Amino acid sequence: MYYRPAARLAGAQIVAVSDPDPTIAARAGRELEAKAFADHRELIGEIRPDFVFAFGRHCDMPKIAATLIDQGIPFLLEKPGGLTSQEVAVIRDRAAAKALYAGTGFNFRVSDLYKKIRTVIGDDPVTHASFRYIAGGPYRYREANCAWMLDPKLSGGGSTINLSIHFMDMFRTFAGCRPHEVTSLMGNSTWNLPVEDYSSVVLRAPNSICTIETGYTYPAKLGVFDMRFSIRTSRYYLIARSDDCLEVHRTCDAHVETFSTPVSNAFWYPVFVTESIDRFAKGQPPVADLNALVDAMEVVDAAYASSRTGGAKVILADPH
Structure with missing residues (x-):
């Protein structure tokens, strides 16, 4: 990539x-x-x-x-x-x-979808968001000589650490604040592997709630996903779909604008690489820094901790 x-x-x-x-x-x-x-x-x-x-x-x-x-x-x-x-x-x-x-490598940040959502939202507070991103089965990792992805001792887990982490980052940037509560349930019933093949995570921020659903269960060829992202603010309701369509619903009069844009992040790796090198060469900050990665990984850790206890609420400590 x-x-x-x-x-x-x-x-x-x-x-x-x-x-x-x-x-x-x-x-x-x-x-x-x-x-x-x-x-x-x-x-x-x-x-x-x-x-x-x-x-x-x-x-x-x-x-x-x-x-x-x-x-x-x-x-x-x-x-x-x-x-x-x-x-x-x-x-x-x-x-x-x-x-x-x-x-x-939070490459969603360079996508037209991400930039359009950021532009529409502006300073309009996000009240709730949901992200569903279901990828193909674990056979794709074996075919790519990456079977280690299916061993939690080597990978850390399944779709939560691999896929959900993108949306934990996106929610924080869209909501403009850090979640303070995490609950999660995960399962491996589809493939019966050591890593989760399905994950459902709920994040609570001071004035916003987010659900993140990811998995390795969609029966499709490589690069095809079951996706739907929804974001509500006081002025807009945004929906991004698997057919590479973004709908922007205006809440005051139900007016709808539709935009065509790739929704999956897989499309944006070349752009991400180009922009990352260009930013470095110009002395500009990276697309996403390691603070963003630590923030997202703290949510990942909390999600696994919650799932291990049957979905108990995990409180995230205030950042130092």
Whole structure:
């Protein structure tokens, strides 16, 4: 999702790639005419890149980030950045202590959908929101040689940490405040795997409520999702649908405007990569910083804690 569009970006040269699987690393290196490594530490030590897109098994991300921070290499760390918010907070704090440029992969933020919603909402308070994003089955991870995504010891969990995290970030940015209560129920009844294949999370902020529904249960080809996002403010009711349509309903007179725009974030990875590199080159802040990732991961942690106790309410501590 990252290196192909980055390779087409004018003015950017991919100098090296790494993957623990030497076959995958070699194939990517041939395609991009870049040097291939099986160990990211060797890549960093030998190449000293100007900027790194860092991703891998979720359990390995803290080690990868630690190496980049130790070597002073600016980076963008794919979400979730680790298995827990505590791990990600360590990364954030260490990068901040060195004043090191560091961002994360909340690519919905560059989408036309996100920007249009932000424009419509403006300073109009969000009273409630709901996000449904049901992806295909876990076979897609096996087919992509990412079966580790189905092992919670390596991935941290299923659709909650992988998909719901995007909407935890979106709700915070749209509502303009941090949720303080989280309740959740999760299940794995469809595939009977160790990770959840369905997740329902409810967030409560001071004046707003959000529901987030994600899963790995939609019987569709790769890149096709069951999606519906709804957001209510005092002046508008917005609906984004799977058919790449955004409806903006005006509450004062029921007038409806319809906009055509991709709703899935999968479409926006090339744009995200391009904008991320451009922002770094211009000295601008990343699309999303590590504070945003820690915030979202704290909600993820609370959601898992709630589900483990049968949906009990979890109170989020005030940020320090």
